[in-house]
Amino acid sequence: MHDKAPAPPAPSEREIDFAARCLAEGRLAAFPTETVYGLGADAENPRAVARIYAAKGRPANHPVIVHIAPEGDVEYWAAQVPPEARLLMQAFWPGPLTLILKRAPHIPDAVSGGQDSIGLRCPSHPVAQDLLRAFAALKPSGQGGVAAPSANKFGQVSPTLAEHVRGEFPDEVAQGMPVLDGGAAEVGIESTIVDLSRLDQGAGAVLLRPGHIGAAQIAAVLGQPVHRPDAAAPRASGTLKAHYAPHTPLALIDDARLAQVVRGADLPEGRCVLVSYAALPALPAGLAARLQVRSVPADPARYAQALYATLRELDHGGYVRLLVQAPPRTADWDAVNDRIGRAAAAFALDTRGL
Secondary structure, rough: OOOOOOOOOOOOOHHHHHHHHHHOOOEEEOEEEEEEEEEEEEEOOHHHHHHHHHHOOOOOOOEEEOOOOOOHHHHHHHOOOOOOHHHHHHHOOOOEEEEEEEEOOOOOOOHOOOOOOEEOOOOOOHHHHHHHHHHHHOOOOOOOOOOEEOOOOOOOOOOOOOHHHHHHOOHHHHHHOOOOOOOOOOOOOEEEEEEEOOOHHOOOEEEEEEOOOHHHHHHHOOOOOOOOOOOOOOOOOOOOOOEEEEOOOOEEHHHHHHHHOOOOOOOOOOEEEEOOOOOOOOOOOOOOOOEEEEOOOOHHHHHHHHHHHHHHHHHHHOOOEEEEEOOOOOOOHHHHHHHHHHHHOOOOOOOOOO
């Protein structure tokens, strides 16, 4: 693994204020959170939210998450704030947890893809909080929600560094879109999403997207099990079957297939790279020219933190295939398995022939 780069200087108050004014004027601004970098717009301005969708190439019916400051009033955004939501907010906010609640009638449905729900999150990153507070101060209501999906083209690998955002949206940056630099994302994958919008229908708490905060942690706070999504679950960010994908074709391989790969069996023509968290035997003579091995942490939290930056780097390596060792199928790896599985689904490769 590469040594951790020194953190950049924190954005100045002037830079924060400029980004907040851009949001207030209906423009876009990119900013860091502890999960990934977000592409933000005024959540109460449908035309501004539409600019997010246009820049990302995002389907109009795919919801975005609204970020609020720690002082923000959840009841301004949600028609109902059940006790279960209060418990989770007390336990995990600020932090990488998004709650799906019933949307307040005065909040435009542009943020929810036309649904009657809304996704709300209070990020813990200090730069995100400074921006949210500065933006709220410019709003007559004092409630400044920023709609912000990940700052990347739709379906692609999420950004964990400011330079990723600048590379993804060069035209917008050239036209003056601010990109606040908060260093490398600490968590590295998107927030956990829990649906609480259907409690009155007996649906219970539903985990729509796993993340750094696991199902067991949520269940422990609520004192009740967390359910898997059903057919009636609301649409939520990052839950399409194919998502988080690099441009280079990616295939997941199990341990049996891994053993064949490191012997050079059935590799496609051209250079490949194998992403592995396990210690591997030395490659046979001559195979190193065709197969590079990239080691990643065997700890799920550290793996998640490194995942997207690793995929982005390897995407520029001139490889014909990214081969990723399938992580363990245990609860602590749920979030990583979710992201890697959706990335692989974008290519639907037959791993028997890689």
